[in-house]
Amino acid sequence: MIEMHNVFKKYSNGVQAVNGIDITFKAGEFAYVVGPSGAGKSTFIKMMYREEKPTSGSIIIDGIDLSKLKERHVPLLRRKIGVVFQDFKLLPQLTVYENVAFALEVIEETPKSIKKRVMEVLDLVKLKHKARAFPNELSGGEQQRVSIARSIVNNPKVMIADEPTGNLDPDTSWEIMKLFEEINERGTTIVMATHNKEIVNTMKRRVIAIEYGKIARDEVKGDYGYEA
Numbered sequence: 001m002i003e004m005h006n007v008f009k010k011y012s013n014g015v016q017a018v019n020g021i022d023i024t025f026k027a028g029e030f031a032y033v034v035g036p037s038g039a040g041k042s043t044f045i046k047m048m049y050r051e052e053k054p055t056s057g058s059i060i061i062d063g064i065d066l067s068k069l070k071e072r073h074v075p076l077l078r079r080k081i082g083v084v085f086q087d088f089k090l091l092p093q094l095t096v097y098e099n100v101a102f103a104l105e106v107i108e109e110t111p112k113s114i115k116k117r118v119m120e121v122l123d124l125v126k127l128k129h130k131a132r133a134f135p136n137e138l139s140g141g142e143q144q145r146v147s148i149a150r151s152i153v154n155n156p157k158v159m160i161a162d163e164p165t166g167n168l169d170p171d172t173s174w175e176i177m178k179l180f181e182e183i184n185e186r187g188t189t190i191v192m193a194t195h196n197k198e199i200v201n202t203m204k205r206r207v208i209a210i211e212y213g214k215i216a217r218d219e220v221k222g223d224y225g226y227e228a
């Protein structure tokens with residue numbers, strides 16, 4: 001589902017953030033990306049959804065070679081990938097419903113089918129009753145659930161999450177992880193960068209540790225492996 005071959009990324013300020021990464025994620029996998037601050041985790045995952053371009057090397061997502069992807073075809077890639085951020089990135093002037101509907105790729109869809117799909121994903125994240133609320137009327141956990149609903153509304157094959165529990169308390173973080181597990185069970189491949197030691201050690205999933213822009217560890221049922 002995701003393939004990276006010999007990927008390097010040097011920012012224009014000269015920082016070599018990713019320094020030769022080769023990795024494959026199979027369809028349906030759930031993997032955590034861990035490592036010290038500044039090790040290159042965000043850069044690594046930003047390249048998967050084309051937020052950053054590698055300096056060299058190739059990245060293939062569900063058969064799409066990102067190095068050959070024309071700007072005008074980036075939306076095609078984004079339809080395959082849902083992205084969840086630490087700071088939610090909801091649009092404050094839109095309601096919960098509108099935030100999710102806004103992300104839906106509307107190709108020859110009727111208003112009725114759009115409404116059905118948006119309410120379906122709001123139901124999955126247990127926020128149907130907040131459809132008319134605005135983001136600033138929600139708790140952090142609720143805002144993250146809206147952003148998860150938004151990320152899966154197009155039925156993406158891959159979900160990328162960068163520190164999705166970083167702004168949440170432990171109980172709320174676990175609620176979010178249950179949702180991720182549910183989404184993964186439905187077949188979506190998940191790659192999640194995190195500093196949450198407890199979650200990684202409890203879930204026993206694939207763990208990829210990045211240090212100095214390289215893969216330092218890749219374990220099938222791994223541990224966080226650093227002090228929290």
Ligand SMILES: Nc1ncnc2c1ncn2[C@@H]1O[C@H](COP(=O)(O)OP(=O)(O)OP(=O)(O)O)[C@@H](O)[C@H]1O
Pocket residue numbers: 011012013015016017035036037038039040041042043044
């Ligand atoms: N847009 C940018 N321009 C220049 N340098 C950057 C940029 N983004 C990140 N860097 C640098 O690249 C290196 C890797 O950063 P990155 O954000 O990928 O690390 P990280 O492992 O995600 O860190 P953290 O755990 O703190 O989020 C760091 O030295 C950082 O300062």
